Amino acid sequence: MSPSQFFAPIAYGAIAAAVAIGAPEAIDIVGLPFERVAGILLGLNVFLFGLWLQEMVARQGALKKLDQKIQRVQDVVIRQRSDMRSMAETVRAHAEAVPEGAAELETVVAEMRMLKTLVGQLSAKSAQAAKARPVAAARPAAQARPLTAQDDEYDDPIDDAYDDDRELTDEELILDSVRDALNEDRVGLSLQPIVQLPSRRLSMYQCMAAIRTPEGTEIPPETYLPIAEQAGLLATINNMLLVRSVQFVRRMRRQRTQVAYVCEIVGETLRDRDFFTDFTAFMRENTDLAGSLHFQITQHDAYRMDARTDRELADLAKLGFRFVLDKVTNLDLFISDLSQKGFRYVKIDAPVLVEKLSKQPDPRVLRRNLDLGAIDLMVDGIEKDAQLVSILDYGVDFGQGALFGLPRPAEKRDVY
Structure with a gap:
């Protein structure tokens, strides 16, 4: 009990006693009759009124304190709910990160298997070179x-x-x-733009292996490819290009780009059973790249694949990966068969296209045939505007060549 609660009744009692004693005497002075019993009752009423007033004040104080306690409890509950939501979000984010981390680990393991195959190839080539x-x-x-x-x-x-x-x-x-x-490990990645025609809007990049000297100078592909092919190194270079391309495309998808990338698979790689088996298994673990990575195969190699390689490419097509039929010289294409196997582009060198179609009564006959299989026409080797004008009448969908940009290091991809 507080001091005010203790002394207040005493004060009320003193006031009540003073009223009970003094009221009759004060009233007698003015000549009005007032008995002493009535004075006592009046004093008692004063005392009770004081107690009631004290009780009301005490109740008001208690209610105010109760409201303060309730507010504090509500604040605590709100903070706890906020903490619980934050904790739940953290747990959910961690739970979502675990599968992603596991998938990333599987990706790294698959890359290590391919790189191991490449190292084995390099060792074998070095042993042959020693002889x-x-x-x-x-x-x-x-x-x-x-x-x-x-x-x-x-x-x-x-x-x-x-x-x-x-x-x-x-x-x-x-x-x-x-x-x-x-x-x-000085094999980098160069990119050459592939544009949509006639708008010339960037649509894809062609991935190329960049062989660099110790000083950082890049050896042009037209210089090293014939020599590497005769030395039996073409498959190793192409295998390295595939690995670099997949790594780069996956990194670009995490950033921002929606541009597609075209990577060549040479015949030697298709026949390299150890690497190609690992590679197709690796791509099955990275189906999210299907819309961003297309594989380019020459017409010569596509028409001469063995049954096993054909099945492996068909499996990749079922996962959503698409193919480009490159270096087409024979325009008698099996459109339906190509479409079923996942070929969505036919690439022809500009001089070959002009030579073949200029003799046709209808220059768009190839375009209409490709439309039957939902296949786009892509022309390579476009170097001048006059050359571009001469092929636009053939219904070309995409163009590639020096006119639209030369190969540049992948690190400088933003220059286009």
């Missing part, structure tokens, strides 16, 4: 030209690698540079 010098030694002397000033960038690292007295040809230098790039 034989570069390919130019077996070629006629007329095919080996003297080293020019443009080839100086290949001179120092190769000269240091050999201590014999014979002079290396430029093809041997290029081949050694390619081998070094493969062994030292």
Whole structure:
């Protein structure tokens, strides 16, 4: 009990006693009759009124304190609910991250399997190279030209690698540079734009292997590809290109881009059972890339695939991956068969297209045939505006070539 609650009744009692004693005397002074019993009753009423007034004040204080307690409890409940929601969101985010992390781990394991296959290939090629010098030694002397000033960038690292007295040809230098790039992981990725016609709006990128010297200079594909093919390195380069392309496309999908990418699969890779089996298994674990990554196969290789390779590509098509039929020279296409196998693009070099269709009475006959299988026509090697104008009448859907952009390192993809 507070002091005010203790002393208040005493004060009310004193006031009541004063009223009970003093009221009759005060009333007698003015000449009005007032008995002492009535004074006592009046004093009692005053006392009771004081107690009631004190009770009302006490109740008001108690109610105010109760309201404050209720408000504090509500604040605590609100904070607890907020904490519980925050905790629930954290748990849910963690639960969603676990499968993603597991999928990422599976992806890394699959990449490691492919890279292991590539390392094995490189080791085998190195062992073969130890038994034989570069390919130019077996070629006629007329095919080996003297080293020019443009080839100086290949001179120092190769000269240091050999201590014999014979002079290396430029093809041997290029081949050694390619081998070094493969062994030292200097195979990058270059991109060339593929545009929609006639608007020239960017639609896709062509992925190309970028072989770089120790100084960072890139060797043009038209320079190293024939030499690498004769040395048996074409499959290894293409396999590395596939791995780099998949890694790059997956990274770009996480960022922002909706552009598709076209990556070539050469015949040597299709026949490389160890790598291609690992690769198709890897793509089955990355079906989310199906809309962003297309595989390019030449008409020659597509028409000569064995049954096993044909089934593996058909499985990829069922998962949503699409194919580009490249280097088409025979326009008598099996449209329905190509469409069922997942081919959505037919790519023809510009000179070949003009040569074949200029002799046709109707220049759009190929376009109408492709429409039956929902296949788009893509033309490569467009270098000048006049060349573009000459092929637009054929109903071309996509164009690629120097006119729209040269291959650039993937790190500089935003230049287009």
